[in-house]
Amino acid sequence: KQEVTQIPAALSVPEGENLVLNCSFTDSAIYNLQWFRQDPGKGLTSLLLIQSSQREQTSGRLNASLDKSSGRSTLYIAASQPGDSATYLCAVLNSGGSNYKLTFGKGTLLTVNP
Amino acid sequence: DTEVTQTPKHLVMGMTNKKSLKCEQHMGHRAMYWYKQKAKKPPELMFVYSYEKLSINESVPSRFSPECPNSSLLNLHLHALQPEDSALYLCASSQTTGTQYEQYFGPGTRLTVT
Numbered sequence: 001k002q003e004v005t006q007i008p009a010a011l012s013v014p015e016g017e018n019l020v021l022n023c024s025f026t027d028s029a030i031y032n033l034q035w036f037r038q039d040p041g042k043g044l045t046s047l048l049l050i051q052s053s054q055r056e057q058t059s060g061r062l063n064a065s066l067d068k069s070s071g072r073s074t075l076y077i078a079a080s081q082p083g084d085s086a087t088y089l090c091a092v093l094n095s096g097g098s099n100y101k102l103t104f105g106k107g108t109l110l111t112v113n114p
Numbered sequence: 115d116t117e118v119t120q121t122p123k124h125l126v127m128g129m130t131n132k133k134s135l136k137c138e139q140h141m142g143h144r145a146m147y148w149y150k151q152k153a154k155k156p157p158e159l160m161f162v163y164s165y166e167k168l169s170i171n172e173s174v175p176s177r178f179s180p181e182c183p184n185s186s187l188l189n190l191h192l193h194a195l196q197p198e199d200s201a202l203y204l205c206a207s208s209q210t211t212g213t214q215y216e217q218y219f220g221p222g223t224r225l226t227v228t
Contacts, residue, residue: 004156031213043120043204044157044219051214089156093213100211101170104156 002027002094006105013080014113021075021108023090028071031100035064035075036089038107044089048075080112117141118220120205126226129195135223137188137205143218145211146188148180149204151222157204163188164211195227 003026013019023033032051036044048057048064050073056065063076077084087107093100118139127133137146144165149157162170163182177199179191188205202222209215 032216034216036219041202041222041224043118043221044206046216046218049216091156100213101159102217104158106154106156 002030002092002101002103004090004092004103004105006088006090006108008108009106010109010111012111012113015080015082017080017112018076018078019080019110021077021088021090021110023073023075023105025071025073025092025103027094028068030068030092030094032093033064033066033073034091034093034102035062035073036091038087038089040087047088077110080110082112082114085110085112118205118207118218120203120220120223122223123221124224124226126228127192127195128228129197131195132191132193134192135190135203135205135225137190137207137220138186139207139218140186141207141209141218142185143207143209144185145208145215146182147206147208147217148188148190149206149219151202151204153201161190162211169211192225195225197227200225200227 007022035047050066061078066073089107091102091104146163148160151157161180166182181189204222205220206217208217
């Protein structure tokens with residue numbers, strides 16, 4: 001059974017700092033990995049999708065890397081802003097028989113202080 | 115348009131009530147999903163529809179009954195729920211259930227069972 005772990009569980013940084021969020025997964029037979037952002041009481045916003053054959057993806061100030069063989073991914077946020085404050089979730093797509101299933105980590109709660 | 119809409123935003127129901135949650139997307143996606151998210155926990159997959167057919171049921175109790183009347187619409191019918199079913203119910207869609215496609219989430223319905 002796939003297990004996804006995110007470290008740290010919570011992170012508080014001053015505005016402008018660069019930061020790294022970590023995600024690890026136990027079953028490296030994944031098809032892709034997605035990073036999401038969730039604001040309190042809201043739905044999920046997809047940030048980046050990395051296919052299993054890719055090493056990284058970039059979108060604006062966000063850069064996500066994937067090391068499938070070691071079961072790790074990182075999300076790098078450059079020049080953090082108060083508006084980046086949210087919970088960041090990592091999710092991996094595995095095969096479940098003839099279907100595919102997304103398994104989520106518990107998330108990292110990020111607070112960026114002005 | 116990458117929007118998934120869900121109604122209602124909030125729902126309070128008694129244990130003897132029957133209610134329905136609605137999810138809609140107009141992106142031409144042929145896979146739609148229901149997730150349940152308890153407070154401070156990651157989303158958990160409940161159901162997957164692929165081309166309007168139920169393809170995954172994650173051993174969800176029968177008091178939750180999904181329905182996909184057409185390719186744009188997904189319903190979740192609720193009956194005789196328990197207080198522990200109170201949660202944020204999230205709908206998502208993707209182009210298909212193929213591994214290369216990211217999932218787009220709606221804002222969720224906050225359900226409280228009294």
